[in-house]
Amino acid sequence: MSDSARDTVLAPLDARMADLESLYEDLHRHPELGFRESRTAAEAARRLTSYGYEVTTGIGRTGVIGVLRNGPGPVVLLRADMDALPVTERTALPYASTVPGVMHACGHDVHVTCLTGAADLLAAGREHWSGTLVVLFQPAEEVGDGARAMIDDGLFGAEHSGIPTPDVMFAQHVAPFGAGLIAYAHDACMAASDSLKITFHGTGGHGSRPETAVDPILMAAAFVQRLQSVVAREIAAKDRAVVTVGSFQAGDAPNVIPDQAVVQLSVRTFDEHIRTQVLASVDRIAMAEAAASGAPREPETEVLNTFPVTRNDDRTLEQVNAAFTDHFGAPRLFAYEPAAGSEDAGLIATAADAPLYYWWLGGWDPDEFRTAMASGRLAQDIPSNHSPHFAPVKQPTLAMGVEALTVAALSHLKAGR
Known part of the structure; x- marks a missing residue:
């Protein structure tokens, strides 16, 4: 034209x-x-x-x-x-x-x-x-x-x-x-983006007697902290990935250990191989932290949305x-x-x-x-x-x-x- x-x-x-x-x-x-x-x-x-x-x-x-x-x-x-x-x-x-x-x-x-x-x-x-x-x-x-x-x-x-x-x-x-x-x-x-909701299961109890409970807040907090190692230690410097936790919800009272904690996070990648690797690492860490905490059941992961x-x-x-x-x-x-x-x-x-x-x-x-x-x-x-x-x-x-x-x-x- x-x-x-x-x-x-x-x-x-x-x-x-x-x-x-x-x-x-x-x-x-x-x-x-x-x-x-x-x-x-x-x-x-x-x-x-x-x-x-x-x-x-x-x-x-x-x-x-x-x-x-x-x-x-x-x-x-x-x-x-x-x-x-x-x-x-x-x-x-x-x-x-x-x-x-x-x-x-x-x-x-x-x-x-x-x-x-x-x-x-x-x-x-x-x-x-x-x-x-x-x-x-x-x-x-x-x-x-x-x-x-x-x-x-x-x-x-x-x-x-x-x-x-x-x-x-x-x-x-x-x-x-x-x-x-x-x-x-x-x-x-x-x-690409994958948004996940992961529910960690514990055993509720009184805040004064943590020995009678399995604390899902501690479990989920350990997961959030360990999650930062995925990009820092598992992804090569030449590759790009971002893992961000945007929501952490658990409990309603200061003296009650709840029976679950819910974490929502997003994973951003530019390569399908890296995407698969990061998502597998997220799943592995969630399962491992639950096992380490003696959780009564495995965490549940829900895919909220995905973008290519x-x-x-x-x-x-x-x-x-x-x-x-x-x-x-x-x-x-x-x-x-x-x-x-x-x-x-x-x-x-x-x-x-x-x-x-x-x-x-x-x-x-x-x-x-x-x-x-x-x-x-x-x-x-x-x-x-x-x-x-x-x-x-x-x-x-x-x-x-x-x-x-x-x-x-x-x-x-x-x-x-």
Whole structure:
């Protein structure tokens, strides 16, 4: 596609930006947890309908699909996730969350806004491209079930025969680096994740007579401490893995030894062999600590959710990055180490047998980011995703995100009609 045609498609963005900023603020004020995104989904569906898309709702409970058929050519899918997190916001933004204990702490409100803007621009500029555009608003990414729910609900099957299978898929995620930048990684760009719940069983008793009990708190505490040796002592330095305990629950009173303790943890890996090794080590240590404590029964492990490694298709990445470089300029792109966070977007690409390109969108105030980087205080001064202080700047984040999705789509759709 020529630069002039692409610029023509993007030209209305400035006039639409006030509306998109208003949408973003509204989404941020009204966050919804996974599979409860009814308000967000309704707004996405309403807007897609007004842009001329064929709209299907309720896929995977709250998922929304818009299809715009525009002559012969490739089928391009653009995806955004919609759900928020059970986090109490502490940003002091004038448009902070009004929902107690729920916040868009991972920027999915940015994703929805940017996809909405791109869907609008591409529909308005349809005389400059040919093909089919599919826009997908996905529920429940944070719990790892949203993409799978949409697939299980027949996303690309006979149940929804009006939704074409894409030839390529694009997605992006706002991140705590300078707004106006795009980061990318070849091949594996995000880690596989396994979230586990392990219940340790003991024998309850009075706190004054521990000899009559088997203390599951001591058992679980020993497990948590020993767990740190997996990455430190069992994984080679050239390999990457993260094991984090995020929840430890046991007992209700200071003078009562409970009969069980529950630990929840996540495992992040980039290689299937390492994943298998780490999960086996977690199981081995749990069983060993229970045995060492004389537990009356073996611990029970429940898999809460799993995410596969998110992998970029290198050929697609290079093609889109060429378009990004042409549009934004080379200094706005940089290669990035694969993130230890996890995503389920790859499941949709795999179900469609389509190549995926997933990039990171800078969302933090550029001056604050540069100052923090220069002082070596990025971790201390720039809140990360899932922080109660996570607050992307509206601009140039939203404009860059809309443009990136639009440019990526146009890099694969046929020119003209």
